[in-house]
Amino acid sequence: MRETPGPVFLERRTYRRRRMADAARMLPILGGALFLLPLLWEGKPGEPVRTSMVMFYLFPVWLLLAVTSVLISRHLRSDTDNGGGHGDH
Amino acid sequence: MATLNVLVLVCLLYVAFLFAVAFGADRAARRGRGTWLRSPVVYTLSLSIYCTAWTFYGAVGSAARSGLEFLTIYLGPTLVMIGWWWTLRKMVRVGRSQRITSIADLISSRYGKSNLLAVLVTLLAVIGTTPYIALQLQSVTLSFSTFAAHDASAAELPTLQSTAFWVALGLALFTILFGTRNLDANERHHGVVMAIAVEAVVKLAALLAVGIFVVWGLAGGIGPTLDRIDASPIATWDQSGGRWIGLTMLSAAAFLCLPRMFQVMVVENEDEDHLRTAAWAFPGYLMLMSLFVVPIAVVGLDILPPGSNPDMFVLTLPLQEGRDWLAILSFIGGFSSATSMVIVAAIAVSTMVSNHVVMPVWLWSTGGTAMMSGDVRHVALLARRLSIGGIVLLGYLYFQISGGGTALAAIGLVSFAGVAQFLPALLGGLFWRGANRTGALAGLGVGATVWLYCLFLPSFGPSMILPQTVFDHGPFGLGWLRPQALFGAVGMDPLVHAVMWSMMLNTAVFVMVSVMTFPRPVERLQGAQFVNVFQHSGTAPGWSGGLAQSEDLLIMSQRIMGGAQAQALFSSAAKRQGLAGYLPEPTPEFLQELERELSGSVGAATAHAMISQIVGGATVSVEDLMAVADETAQIMEYSSQLEAKTQEQERTARQLREAYQKLTQLSVQKDAFLSQISHELRTPMTSIRAFSEILRDTEGLSSEEKGKYATIIHDEAIRLTRLLDDLLDLSVLEHGQVVLNIHSGRLRDLLDRAVGAAGGETDMFKIERHGSEEELWLTTDLDRLAQVFINLISNARKYCDAGKPVLTITAKLETAGLVIDFTDNGSGIPTDQQSVIFEKFSRIGHTKAGGAGLGLAICREIMARLRGEIIYLPGQSGASFRVILPSETVSVPHVASA
Numbered sequence: 013m014r015e016t017p018g019p020v021f022l023e024r025r026t027y028r029r030r031r032m033a034d035a036a037r038m039l040p041i042l043g044g045a046l047f048l049l050p051l052l053w054e055g056k057p058g059e060p061v062r063t064s065m066v067m068f069y070l071f072p073v074w075l076l077l078a079v080t081s082v083l084i085s086r087h088l089r090s091d092t093d094n095g096g097g098h099g100d101h
Numbered sequence: 102m103a104t105l106n107v108l109v110l111v112c113l114l115y116v117a118f119l120f121a122v123a124f125g126a127d128r129a130a131r132r133g134r135g136t137w138l139r140s141p142v143v144y145t146l147s148l149s150i151y152c153t154a155w156t157f158y159g160a161v162g163s164a165a166r167s168g169l170e171f172l173t174i175y176l177g178p179t180l181v182m183i184g185w186w187w188t189l190r191k192m193v194r195v196g197r198s199q200r201i202t203s204i205a206d207l208i209s210s211r212y213g214k215s216n217l218l219a220v221l222v223t224l225l226a227v228i229g230t231t232p233y234i235a236l237q238l239q240s241v242t243l244s245f246s247t248f249a250a251h252d253a254s255a256a257e258l259p260t261l262q263s264t265a266f267w268v269a270l271g272l273a274l275f276t277i278l279f280g281t282r283n284l285d286a287n288e289r290h291h292g293v294v295m296a297i298a299v300e301a302v303v304k305l306a307a308l309l310a311v312g313i314f315v316v317w318g319l320a321g322g323i324g325p326t327l328d329r330i331d332a333s334p335i336a337t338w339d340q341s342g343g344r345w346i347g348l349t350m351l352s353a354a355a356f357l358c359l360p361r362m363f364q365v366m367v368v369e370n371e372d373e374d375h376l377r378t379a380a381w382a383f384p385g386y387l388m389l390m391s392l393f394v395v396p397i398a399v400v401g402l403d404i405l406p407p408g409s410n411p412d413m414f415v416l417t418l419p420l421q422e423g424r425d426w427l428a429i430l431s432f433i434g435g436f437s438s439a440t441s442m443v444i445v446a447a448i449a450v451s452t453m454v455s456n457h458v459v460m461p462v463w464l465w466s467t468g469g470t471a472m473m474s475g476d477v478r479h480v481a482l483l484a485r486r487l488s489i490g491g492i493v494l495l496g497y498l499y500f501q502i503s504g505g506g507t508a509l510a511a512i513g514l515v516s517f518a519g520v521a522q523f524l525p526a527l528l529g530g531l532f533w534r535g536a537n538r539t540g541a542l543a544g545l546g547v548g549a550t551v552w553l554y555c556l557f558l559p560s561f562g563p564s565m566i567l568p569q570t571v572f573d574h575g576p577f578g579l580g581w582l583r584p585q586a587l588f589g590a591v592g593m594d595p596l597v598h599a600v601m602w603s604m605m606l607n608t609a610v611f612v613m614v615s616v617m618t619f620p621r622p623v624e625r626l627q628g629a630q631f632v633n634v635f636q637h638s639g640t641a642p643g644w645s646g647g648l649a650q651s652e653d654l655l656i657m658s659q660r661i662m663g664g665a666q667a668q669a670l671f672s673s674a675a676k677r678q679g680l681a682g683y684l685p686e687p688t689p690e691f692l693q694e695l696e697r698e699l700s701g702s703v704g705a706a707t708a709h710a711m712i713s714q715i716v717g718g719a720t721v722s723v724e725d726l727m728a729v730a731d732e733t734a735q736i737m738e739y740s741s742q743l744e745a746k747t748q749e750q751e752r753t754a755r756q757l758r759e760a761y762q763k764l765t766q767l768s769v770q771k772d773a774f775l776s777q778i779s780h781e782l783r784t785p786m787t788s789i790r791a792f793s794e795i796l797r798d799t800e801g802l803s804s805e806e807k808g809k810y811a812t813i814i815h816d817e818a819i820r821l822t823r824l825l826d827d828l829l830d831l832s833v834l835e836h837g838q839v840v841l842n843i844h845s846g847r848l849r850d851l852l853d854r855a856v857g858a859a860g861g862e863t864d865m866f867k868i869e870r871h872g873s874e875e876e877l878w879l880t881t882d883l884d885r886l887a888q889v890f891i892n893l894i895s896n897a898r899k900y901c902d903a904g905k906p907v908l909t910i911t912a913k914l915e916t917a918g919l920v921i922d923f924t925d926n927g928s929g930i931p932t933d934q935q936s937v938i939f940e941k942f943s944r945i946g947h948t949k950a951g952g953a954g955l956g957l958a959i960c961r962e963i964m965a966r967l968r969g970e971i972i973y974l975p976g977q978s979g980a981s982f983r984v985i986l987p988s989e990t991v992s993v994p995h996v997a998s999a
Contacts, residue, residue: 018673019275033186034973036183036184036186037184037186037187038182039184039800040180040181040183040184040187041184041705043180043183043184044180044349047176047180047349048345048346048349050340051340051342051345051346052340055338060337060338060339061337061338062331062336062337062338063168063169063330063333063335063336063337063395064327064330064331064336065167065332065340066150066169066338067330067395070169070172071388071392073383074176074179074388075385075388077179077183077384078183078381078382078384078385078388079381080183081182081183081380081381081384083381084382084651085185085377085378085381086377088377099730
């Protein structure tokens, strides 16, 4: 069920869209890594990592992910979807 | 101080408001006015049913107990939402293109529409949802009693049970009213979605209001709040990695698999594009929902008396501080969270129960004869309503029996782990074509069993269902089967332990069984449609009917029927409907008519499939496909028959063309002959007449002259006689009146005679004879055969145009008989003439020599009488004739020579 290979070079806009789709795929992986990062924080002896510090890390990261998602999803309108869900160039 | 009565009044007004919102939205949608109902904002807000009363109240409780761990419940869904391009996009597309009604429906249709699988999923969903509904009822009653406890004026405290009962009853009523208006689950529940969107705003506003009050009203700003956090019991970050990772993954899985989430995310989805907005807006919503949780927990722990239930801090903090209206708002927020969850969960699970359990049973019990469509519709609606009632009742009973009291969050996670068992089958179904029904059944079965044994049953507490000895020593003393230390995994967190084992075994069994078994054809077909949904579906079709469909239909019909005919059909239909132009409304009558028209061109099944593809948006069923294949096979057979007929006709046409050519040539020959014969007859006659007139009229002719003229007259008369003889001979031969005079003789003698009769060999005409076969004896009409030979030899003498004419006569004995070839070294006969030389009166070119062109015709007739053949042999050095005599006329030499 292989589709016939598409053109090697794409129009600028389509190319941009595909890179945005790549970014959309990468974003949750990046987010997952960032969310797990605090687990590695050890703190100094006698001065453990404070909850408020973790909050000051997690909430901005959260906001950052949401904003990035805004920027990415603006380029991923479904009416310009050419069905290239797989095998993107 | 606000009395309990005010709370009840506000609550009732709020409920009435929700009814009004739902009613208004439903009405607007039915009138087609509600474009604002289909906005991405409403979609995003409807997703917030993920935040139930458990998260509204329980998050603060969880934060008070174990710090930031509560965040994992929001981080999982955040990752799923920002990763919408991976999973949600595909799920929504599949859901729309396959007209999926629930997660059970999705899994069952992916695996070949297996109802067994659907029943299993439904069962697990009911088991997982019931405690969750109980949890919502509990939170409402708990918050109500908390409120009541603070109200000194309340004469008597209402019992928990009665509150829960009335809440359950109200919820069931609301759900039945707005959840079962229309049967088709794909017709969105606009009223319900609008109501839960409003509730989403209310609960966020309530939580933010309490949060702002706590931070700026109680703690005195951001800085002091942070100080309080640092001074609180949850000041340090000593999160267990296992739980942090495990809970994040679990909540992500549950976000995809929860029946109610599936309902709002996939089934109620209006437009795939809404996901783009939800992809950032919903994580934002979750972040705002959790922003003030830690401050509220910390301040609650600080201010409220020790021993207060941290699950109720959101409510008790404003009450303690005398902010009654804030407390009421907070109560409404919690109430909203609880009710919206119960409503959507009841709709989602009741759809599964009625579609996959009640309806099959009913159809089976009535003998599978669904008489009229109205009949089924009625039963389905009733089943849906009863299911809603039943599910809410189950939740209520669970609440009654468990008696409440346990920490809210725990039971929520148990429920999450239960529905997360769908994940392998769900993701496997969407991304792996090799996943099959047997694998899904096995994986789901194993996962569900492990979950029940390791998490669900123990959640009732030791000695409740599973006896304490099982916890300590395993069933039947098998230590490695202890429910919280399976396979010797001792000392793990019970939840992480159960999630790990159930998901791992579930996935492993699912993959292994899928790899080792074979799917049915339907499964493979569905698998391809699901996994490659983006190649198959294009952009998802809109659900709303209208002229767009008519246009699609027109485009399709023009392709099939031809432009003018299709346009005529469409415009006449439009005229009947009172419309101008070419696009009629796609009414059932028109569609039926169109289908009939189309089926004339492409077959009934194909026409049906094509129209339902455009109008219904429904996928083609396997039966449709098989019918199409059938028709195609028929068409192919028919066309191969046609092809055979065409070939036959072509052959006939070729033969006819040949016959026509021959006839034309014959006609030309006949004309030529007539002029020839008249010439042949006229020339001697003219000479005879002229010379006889000279003899009669001229005086004084010498006797020498008279003799000369008489000889000319005589010769001409002989020529005439010969011509007439030939004609007579041919006529006799042709009419089969000839009597054969059979003798035996040697071929050599016969040839000698023929050569002699034809004028013999001279210097100007050489005859070469080859072949020992001349010794053969023939038993046939030798005179006639000699006539043929003479004719051939004299033809060669007359017509051979070589400088030194040589005739070669070769006799050979072949399987066909005796073959005698007469080949000269002239230029031969042109190809276009070869077919007519044996015809009567045919003369080649302008022959100088006499003869009426009857010789070869006579030869052919003679040979036919002698059961032999004479043919022209093309491709020799010159003109070549082959005489074939049947082998029975030939005999061995020594017999005859003896």
